[in-house]
Amino acid sequence: NAGVTQTPKFQVLKTGQSMTLQCAQDMNHNSMYWYRQDPGMGLRLIYYSASEGTTDKGEVPNGYNVSRLNKREFSLRLESAAPSQTSVYFCASSENHSMNTEAFFGQGTRLTVV
Amino acid sequence: GDSVTQMEGPVTLSEEAFLTINCTYTATGYPSLFWYVQYPGEGLQLLLKATKADDKGSNKGFEATYRKETTSFHLEKGSVQVSDSAVYFCALSRLSDYKLSFGAGTTVTVRA
Numbered sequence: 001n002a003g004v005t006q007t008p009k010f011q012v013l014k015t016g017q018s019m020t021l022q023c024a025q026d027m028n029h030n031s032m033y034w035y036r037q038d039p040g041m042g043l044r045l046i047y048y049s050a051s052e053g054t055t056d057k058g059e060v061p062n063g064y065n066v067s068r069l070n071k072r073e074f075s076l077r078l079e080s081a082a083p084s085q086t087s088v089y090f091c092a093s094s095e096n097h098s099m100n101t102e103a104f105f106g107q108g109t110r111l112t113v114v
Numbered sequence: 115g116d117s118v119t120q121m122e123g124p125v126t127l128s129e130e131a132f133l134t135i136n137c138t139y140t141a142t143g144y145p146s147l148f149w150y151v152q153y154p155g156e157g158l159q160l161l162l163k164a165t166k167a168d169d170k171g172s173n174k175g176f177e178a179t180y181r182k183e184t185t186s187f188h189l190e191k192g193s194v195q196v197s198d199s200a201v202y203f204c205a206l207s208r209l210s211d212y213k214l215s216f217g218a219g220t221t222v223t224v225r226a
């Protein structure tokens with residue numbers, strides 16, 4: 001039962017470097033999300049994809065781009081990493097984008113930008 | 115905008131103690147309310163939810179009741195175990211766009 005799989009689990013970047021965080025789900029979910037978790041701030045939505053072929057900005061999209069590659073995969077790209085992007089990143093998926101639907105989360109990627 | 119406020123931690127308890135984590139929300143209308151739990155080194159998982167006023171969500175001995183009068187969704191467990199040590203997040207699903215808004219999280223440590 002893989003659920004939501006994120007890679008890598010840990011990453012250290014230098015300021016200005018780029019990287020892509022990968023996420024895949026095997027539950028045939030329509031909707032996928034990227035969050036960042038910072039101490040004392042809970043989780044904040046970066047981008048989401050309500051269905052295959054669509055993406056929308058969340059609360060904190062600046063400095064990030066996303067690609068919904070297919071129904072299973074949703075990647076997050078940092079084009080030029082900044083120390084402010086040091087965080088734990090979570091990918092999540094849900095059956096659909098509606099009010100009562102449960103979200104399933106990956107194990108997270110701990111990113112440090114130095 | 116819609117938001118969630120939950121009690122700050124950390125909370126440290128002994129086994130078999132009673133746990134309460136307060137959560138209040140601000141929202142237009144009646145959003146769905148959730149409690150998620152994050153065990154060490156893992157992602158978040160849904161603990162329980164309530165979708166309308168006076169609903170009670172329950173799971174693994176945890177309960178929370180959707181109180182529209184006090185705009186609250188407090189989490190309770192009567193007798194905690196060491197395995198309940200985790201970070202607990204209160205969240206709501208916004209009526210406007212269905213996005214989840216999370217509280218800051220409360221770290222709970224249960225000692226044997």
